Every structure is written in structure tokens, then in C-alpha cells.
Amino acid sequence: MTAPLLSIRNLRTWFYTEAGVARAVDGVSFDIGAGETLGLVGESGSGKSVTALSILRLIQPPGRIESGSVIEFEGKDIVTLGDDEIRDIRGNRISMIFQEPMSALNPVFTVGDQVAEVARVHGGMSRRDAWDRAVEMLALTGIPDADSRAKQYPHQLSGGMRQRVLIAMALMMKPALVIADEPTTALDVTIQAQILDLLVDLQKKIGTSILMITHDLGVIAETASRVIVMYAGEVVEQAEVDELFAKPQHPYTEGLMHSMPHIGHDQERLNVIPGTVPAPTEWPAGCRFRDRCPYSWDRCASEHPPLYQIGTGHVSRCHLAVEPERRNHPHPPVVVEAGVAAA
């Protein structure tokens, strides 16, 4: 990785709910390099999306960024930027593609208008020029007959088309970074592959970095060069994509890999990681994964694991890094003994 485009350090984004303070993102640090595709993996509730929204300062009350910094390319800290400055970055230098292409588009405006609006805000373009540029972008994302499609409303387009519209919107200003938050989850499998190919293809043309957020390791394998695994508001493992698939270090990463279904293998049931992510209002002390972990021992309850260095660019938040022999004695996870096994 060359000089980082974006350096996130000790980011904490908390939500002040009635149930207590939900520490959704709790001390996250990582870098995104220029032009690279960084995968961000984890199950629902791990803090992936909140991390992404924090990068753009799109956290709405009762949530707020408690502390930490997001230093961008020009050395400015996004966390402390003024409202005008952060608006200048949104949609311009950093943009985002959402999971739900239907609800992310405004139903009462034509898709052409909505794409053109980005250029009117940031490019200071006239209505006419912005529209022409929008049609150009829509054509570039593979929308056939973009001229007339631009005049249609979101409900007149298919799911895949709408996702292309969102991609056109995100790439309109040739941003330095595109955050793609589960961009293919709501689409059919065949369309998913097309959209991923399109993203990779456009990334090459424009030279943008992509932060690919997903719970699907298949998407990561296809697009990312480096991977960050998040669990319970923290980074638990980080490695080059090949290294991660070959030698996953954190038991949570291992669990994610095991739970992928394999085509061609007859499987009665899917392997799953037992239990669920604990509530963000009460992260357990010590290791946050220990109740679901087949290797956990007393140290995991008493000592919060730091990020241990495994190899070049490979870190893991698990005490197994210093006591590897524990891996030889797996046991049923605590949650199974407590609940699932009884049921």
C-alpha cells in the first residue's frame, strides 16, 4: 500500500439510546490506500455501516462521533471539519453507494435530475451541462438508451438499473473514495456479478479507491486486495486478501469462512457461528467474541486482546497469537452450553 488516502484513528461513534449508550464503533483504526479496494467484513451489528457513515459525518442524533480522527488526503480531519467543508467533500471527493437502490432514490424526481444534481452542487454547472454529464455517466454505467432512461422515475427502472443510477451518482465527480455499503445485497445473483464487474471496471477507468462493505466473503474475494474484519465495534483482523483466506487467524474470521456454503459439496445444513453479536450497549469485558468462540479460556475473560502483529500487514485481535497451542483443544462455545444446546 502506498501513502494512505484516508487514515482512520481510534474512531468511536456512540448512540445515546434509551437502553443505554450503544458503542457501535468503539476504537476503530485503519488506512485506505489510493486506488485500492479495501474490504470491510462483518455480520449485522458489527459496526461496518456506522464506520462508513462516520467517514462522511452522516451520523444522525442520537448518535455522535465521540472521539478519534479521520484524516483525509489533504491532511484535514473530517471529524472536526466545519459544515461547509464537509459538504464540499460529500459526493465530491468521497461518495457512497447504498444497499437499497429503491429507497435511496427520491421517488418524485427523474433519475437524470438526481444524478445531475451532484454536478450542480459541486461542479457549479448549468442545468443543461449537468444533465448532459448525467446522461454520459448513466451510459458509462451500462444503462442502455441512457438519453430516455434519464427522463424516467425510479419506480420505472429495475433494481439493477437503479443500482447503476446510484453508481453513476457516486462517480459523477470522479471521487477519490467510493464507499460501497452492501451494494449487491438487494439484487439477484446474476445482476450482483454484473454490478461488481461494473464497479471494478469503473474503478480502473477513474482510479478511485473503494471501501467495499459486505458480509459476503465471495464479494471480497472477487474485488478486494486487502480485508478488514470487524466484530462488535472493533477491528478483529486485517490482512491481504490471499493471506486472510489462506491463514485466517481470528476464530471469528475462521467462523465466517466455515459458514460459506460451497457449491458442489452436498451439505445437510450450513455451518453457522453459534449465538449472535452481543448488544452494543453492554459489550462484555475481555474478548467480545469469547462466548461464541471454541478456543476461549480464562485469559479471554480477564484481558481485552490487543491487535497482535502476525506478519507483514496482518494483525489479529486474539490471544491465540501468543498462546497458539490453545488451538489444539477446541471446546463447545459457551453460548451453546447455555442456550442453543438446551433448545
Place this chain on the structure above:
Amino acid sequence: MLRYIAQRLAQAAVIVAIVATITFALIHLAPGDPFSAVMDNPNVSETVRQTLRAQYGLDRPLPEQFVRYVSLLAHGELGWSFSHERPVREVLGSALPNTLVLMGVALVGSFVFGILIALFQVSRRGSVTDHVLSGLSLFFFSMPDFWLATLALLTFAYWLPIFPVGGAVDPVMHEYWGLGGRIVDRLYHLALPALTLMLLASAVVARYQRAALLDVLPADYIRTARLKGLTEPEILRRHALRNALLPIITLVGLSFPALLTGAFFVEKIFAWPGMGYAVVLAIGTRDYPLVVGGVIIGSIMVTLGSLLSDVLYALADPRLRSR
């Protein structure tokens, strides 16, 4: 779309005919007749009563009277007003413009003002200003119109005699002023009743609009708009308001008939010579043709109002256009 409007207009004609028929039957079933006052006077002889009844055809069987009334309508006439001793067309013709001016100003003003208040509140949602304005709008939302009208009259026409106590124009001087003077005179008389109605109606609009905007704000496309780098006021005006107009359009459709039917209590208190006043008085004096004429206009406006809101829905939301 045009075909749909034509269909709706045909339906509207049927509804208006039914409403007119029912009103005709009901008002004739009510005890008394236009000459009750004359009839009850012991000095009036039986011959005079019979003559009056015969003169206006009130001695004929009801179905015959109805057929006659319908043939009048077919000729574009609305009949003769007993209490005003003028054709109904003339009575309504002099009351309608007054009502249209009063209600037009009050309704347009209240929608503009109400929407602006709601936008202002939502841009400062959760602040003290927002809460104070919510409290105020609830206060005026709950206030009866006759009460506010009386208070306004007492305060600004009696204790602080800034505005006239009533009427649409100065009863003496209006005829002698030039065009400019007449316009000023009309505005001067319009101010209190129009502001009273506006205050009440804008409270309703503001409450509906604020709630509708707050419903829209959590939507994903609002987040998309923030992501584009738009400012909060731009997001409210461009992306949120357009999607939050549907409940307001319903309200526009429901208020539309009031443009011509008026507001009885406010007209009565400010002695405003409008439709509400004329038609309610006509019920008391059993002025059959005037009542039915007023109801026909009202029912036409109700059906047009609902058609209007359907057309506005389609304009506001492209998803409804294909229907």
C-alpha cells in the same frame, strides 16, 4: 388523464343531482313555509294566504313543485328568492364575490404561511422555538372560529378601534371614492375577518405539514441528498417538501368548497355579506330556492375539490400518474 377527468366529472354531475334532490325534499319537509311569519299574523286573512301560496305554486303537490324546479334548472334559472324578493341568481351573484375574496385570501394565505411555519419548525426541530410554535399551533388549532372572531372584533375594532366593525365596504363613502380608494376600503374591511380565518387555518396546515415532513426525513433518499453535499435547507425544500405534500393536498381538496360556501360564523360576526351568511339565513326563513341553490353550488365545489386533489396528487407523485 383527460379521460379520467371526464369520467370523474360525469360522476360529479350525478352526485350533485342526488344531493340537490335530497336537499329539496328535506327543506320542504321542514315545518313552516316561506310565509310562516305572514301566516301566523292573525290580521292576515285566509284569502291573502291562499293567494300568496297559489302565486308561488306552493299549493301544488310536492312532486309537481319538484318537476317545475328541475325544469327551471334546465333553463339555467335558480328560481325566486322569497326572503330577498329577487332572483336567486342575483342574490348568490352578489354574495359569491365577497365570499370568494375573503376565503381566497384566507386559504391561500394560510397554506403559504402554514407551510413556511412548518419548514421553519422542522429546520429547528427539537429546539425551544419548535416547541413554542407547536404549542401555539395546537392552541389555534383547537380554538373555535366564533370565539377568535369575537375576540378579534372586540380587540381591534372596539377597544383599539383600528379596523371597522363589519361589512365588506364603507356603507356610505364607498360609492364616492375612486378606484384606488375603493381598493383600500375593501382591503381595510377584509383585514380582520381574513386574518382571523388565516390564523386558524394556518395552524391546521402547519401541524399537518410539520408531521408530514418529520415522517419523510428518516427516508433513505434524504440521506442520499445529504451525501450529495446539499445543505439542510436545500434538502428540506427540494427533497423533503415535495414528498411531504400529499397530506397537504388532501387538505387543499377538503378546503376547496369553502372558497364558495364561506364560513358562516366569521361572516356573521363581521357582518360579511357572503354565501355562508346568506344560505344559513335562508334555511331559517324557509327560502327554498335559495337553500337548494346554495347547496348545489356547495356540492359542485365538493366534487370539484376531490377531483382537484386527485389531479394534484398525480402532479406531485409520478408513481400515481399511470392510474
